[in-house]
Amino acid sequence: MPESVFLLMDRAKSAARAQGKRVIDLSIGASDLPVPGELIAELESAARDPATWGYCLKSCTMRFLEEATRWYAGRFGLELDPSTQALSLIGSQEGLAHLLLAVADPGDAVLIPEVAYPSYWGAAALAGLEAVPLKLGEDLLPVFEELDPGVLERARVIVLNYPNNPTAALADRAFWARALAFAEAHDLLIVHDNPYIDMVYEGEAVSPLVLEGALERTVELFSFSKSFHMGGFRLGFALGNAEAIAALEAAKAPVDFNQYLGIQRMGIAALRLPPDRVLRDVQVFRSRRDALVEAMQGCGVPVSRPKASMYLWLKLPEGMDDVRFALRAVEHAGVALAPGRGFGPGGHGYVRFALVQPPEVLAEAGRRIAALLD
Ligand SMILES: Cc1ncc(COP(=O)(O)O)c(C=O)c1O
Structure with a gap:
């Protein structure tokens, strides 16, 4: 590995x-x-609040999910249902690994750009999936055309990430339209891992969920590790297709009880910070x-x-x-x-x-x- x-x-x-x-x-x-100091203050006061000390089932994540969907609608203009089209995560890495387990069966293929965040390869192996590398073009974006038809037959998911780690590539709307058309043609779920959404110096980060038809087959993963430097606190959320979100929720149920409520409160405060x-x-x-x-x-x-x-x-x-x-x-x-x-x-x-x-x-x-x- x-x-x-x-x-x-x-x-x-x-x-x-x-x-x-x-x-x-x-x-x-x-x-x-x-x-940010406000977020640490939020955690300190939450730690003293006995209401945060117990297990945290779905209902206890709802305020966080309502804030996440409110933030998304404010930024991208798309209203999502916090109870069916959103899920809290213990970081986007955890979400992605469980999502692959949830939406594909052992032996299925997952398409991953030939240069990608290392966890994608490990998550594919953990789920028993065949990880198929996608060639990158000159612009460091994947080329969809050159794939073996047998692989496409087995493929269930494509994992993408822009702004990208490690290449720093940024994908524009035209790329996302091509990715969506490709996913529609081969009946793939698009998983867009989006932790660097704010780290853009020229151009803009596109959220593919807003493309027409994208909600049919896309899940986006958001993280607090980069925009708010909260990597050690382990917090993120998934937004998108309700069926995939329900499958992810089912896969996580035997594994975890969501992130600590005090850390979710930090996340709510983070999403309310002035841009x-x-x-x-x-x-x-x-x-x-x-x-x-x-x-x-x-x-x-x-x-x-x-x-x-x-x-x-x-x-x-x-x-x-x-x-x-x-x-x-x-x-x-x-x-x-x-x-x-x-x-x-x-x-x-x-x-x-x-x-x-x-x-x-x-x-x-x-x-x-x-x-x-x-
Ligand atoms: C592309 C990508 N996805 C996910 C992560 C991890 O995010 P999180 O801390 O939310 O699990 C990183 C961290 O470097 C990353 O680069």
Whole structure:
């Protein structure tokens, strides 16, 4: 499983640190900005409220789901029913893994872009599904045309994610219209994993649920980990097709009793924050992106500015091995990156930088990597 290259990196970082070396760690995509103080206050008061201490069944998630659907309608103009078209999640990663278990049978195929968030491959394996990589085009978006008819026959689900981790690709409405037409032609459920919805620097993040006919076959997963830096709190929600949501709810029932109510209250407060609070943090990531890109360009590395997400996806010179390069980067440049192959078969020969350090540190890392490439 792709996880092993991350373990390898972890060992390389520990070994470098054990030798007293300082490592600039850009290998993990966890937001390092603080959780807004209002949300922490909400959790503190919830922890003192005995009404939050017990198991939390569906009815106890309804205020959260009402807020999630209100937020979605305010942002995208589509009203959804919180009791049938929404479900609370313990993070979007948990939701996606259970959704694949819920909507496909062992032996079915799931279509995953050849470079994708590593958890998709593991979730497919857990559900006994055949994970079929979709080729990416020049624009880093999947090409739907080149698929084997036998695979299409077995395929039940397509998993997409824009703004993307790790490629930073952003999909426009025209792409989503193509994806929906493809899903309709082959009777697929679209699962859109959308944790980077706010992390857009140029253009806009599209929610495919609003496309005509999309509610028939789409589930979107939203997260509090990136927009509100709540990764450790584990909170998200699913919106979309009622039948798929009901299947997900049924699959989760034997596993969990939803996230702690106090954390759901944090989520409600987060969705009510004025939008400029989120935008302010997005500006922080934009300035980090600019610092890294400008430092590398200044050293003659031809990188372009990612339009979205919190990553830079770098193609290494032809024939260079991504794992070996990432290990050398730790040892000789003191910079930890994620080797591309950890994201799937299309990631060989790439590395991913996560923008999780201040601009001057990223610029230093960029210069050191440029020197190593040289
Ligand atoms: C594409 C993608 N999906 C899901 C997650 C995890 O989200 P959550 O913390 O809501 O489970 C991440 C985290 O990096 C991600 O990059």
